Amino acid sequence: MLRRAAKRKRQRQHVAAELELMPMMNVFISIIPLLLMSAAFVQVSVIQALLPSGAVVAAPATETPLDLTIFIRHDAYAVQGNGIGTMAYPRSGPGAAEQLGNALREIVAAHPGTREVRIVSEPTTKYEEIIEVMDISRAAGLPEAALADGVAEAS
Amino acid sequence: MRTRGGRRRGWKPKSQGSGSVNLISMMDILTVLLLFLLKSYVSGEVMVPPPGVRLPNSTADQSPQSSLVVAIDDNQILLGGDRVVSIPEVVNSPNMEIAPLAAQLQAARQQQDELAKRRGEGEIKTRAATIQGDKAIEFRVLQKVMYTLNQNGYESIALAVLQKS
Numbered sequence: 001m002l003r004r005a006a007k008r009k010r011q012r013q014h015v016a017a018e019l020e021l022m023p024m025m026n027v028f029i030s031i032i033p034l035l036l037m038s039a040a041f042v043q044v045s046v047i048q049a050l051l052p053s054g055a056v057v058a059a060p061a062t063e064t065p066l067d068l069t070i071f072i073r074h075d076a077y078a079v080q081g082n083g084i085g086t087m088a089y090p091r092s093g094p095g096a097a098e099q100l101g102n103a104l105r106e107i108v109a110a111h112p113g114t115r116e117v118r119i120v121s122e123p124t125t126k127y128e129e130i131i132e133v134m135d136i137s138r139a140a141g142l143p144e145a146a147l148a149d150g151v152a153e154a155s
Numbered sequence: 156m157r158t159r160g161g162r163r164r165g166w167k168p169k170s171q172g173s174g175s176v177n178l179i180s181m182m183d184i185l186t187v188l189l190l191f192l193l194k195s196y197v198s199g200e201v202m203v204p205p206p207g208v209r210l211p212n213s214t215a216d217q218s219p220q221s222s223l224v225v226a227i228d229d230n231q232i233l234l235g236g237d238r239v240v241s242i243p244e245v246v247n248s249p250n251m252e253i254a255p256l257a258a259q260l261q262a263a264r265q266q267q268d269e270l271a272k273r274r275g276e277g278e279i280k281t282r283a284a285t286i287q288g289d290k291a292i293e294f295r296v297l298q299k300v301m302y303t304l305n306q307n308g309y310e311s312i313a314l315a316v317l318q319k320s
Contacts, residue, residue: 021178040195123294126293
């Protein structure tokens with residue numbers, strides 16, 4: 001009698017419990033196309049750019065008295081401003097970007113409230129190089145970058 | 156083990172009862188796919204650069220807004236996916252304003268005004284444009300495009316970049 005009861009219990013435990021997965025499948029199948037449409041596998045972001053000096057006719061090039069300018073020359077980066085003179089960082093060396101970043105950080109620390117920088121490029125300067133300098137200046141605490149041409153000014 | 160009669164002792168026909176498909180493995184795939192898609196979900200504007208335009212990498216993290224898109228690749232300038240002018244024409248032109256692009260921008264502007272009027276919105280105060288420039292384009296081309304955009308009423312200009320991970 002006892003043996004029979006134990007056998008019955010064992011049999012009851014062996015009954016496979018099957019989950020009802022179809023509703024969940026339906027939900028997943030509806031969500032996936034929706035997410036596929038709004039998924040960005042390549043993350044694109046934007047940088048707000050101020051206009052080149054050639055386009056700004058009436059407004060002054062910069063409103064800050066420091067008038068901080070970065071010149072992107074083919075051989076060097078040069079930083080210029082009122083009261084700080086001109087500093088050049090040759091681009092041939094490996095740490096030119098770091099040097100430029102450090103110099104900008106020092107300038108920002110010495111002149112709190114400075115947010116704008118003018119980036120002056122040569123006509124043949126590559127877009128990638130300009131974006132790189134914009135990144136460096138933004139990391140140094142200068143989020144507003146105005147693009148301009150006329151590298152001759154720096155020499 | 157076979158009996159004398161040649162029949163298997165414990166043999167039973169296979170297909171008995173209701174046949175159910177094993178969905179667990181499919182559920183696993185769908186769950187992984189769902190997690191991956193949730194990770195790459197973007198709530199704002201999804202911007203895809205046209206083929207041939209390799210955007211520069213940047214640390215910028217501002218998400219793009221819906222705006223007029225001007226794409227610049229090695230050979231041509233595209234406005235909303237349509238070819239407008241070739242790069243050699245732009246480089247060789249002595250003028251700062253790119254005439255074919257200016258004409259297309261005027262048409263786009265009129266279209267935007269018309270749409271705003273139909274929707275009952277007021278006059279558009281700030282017009283935004285996004286430049287999707289190839290990383291190898293020269294500054295003189297970019298400058299002319301920006302100048303042309305500004306001269307035709309597009310004052311808010313954003314540069315599209317690939318976000319560094």
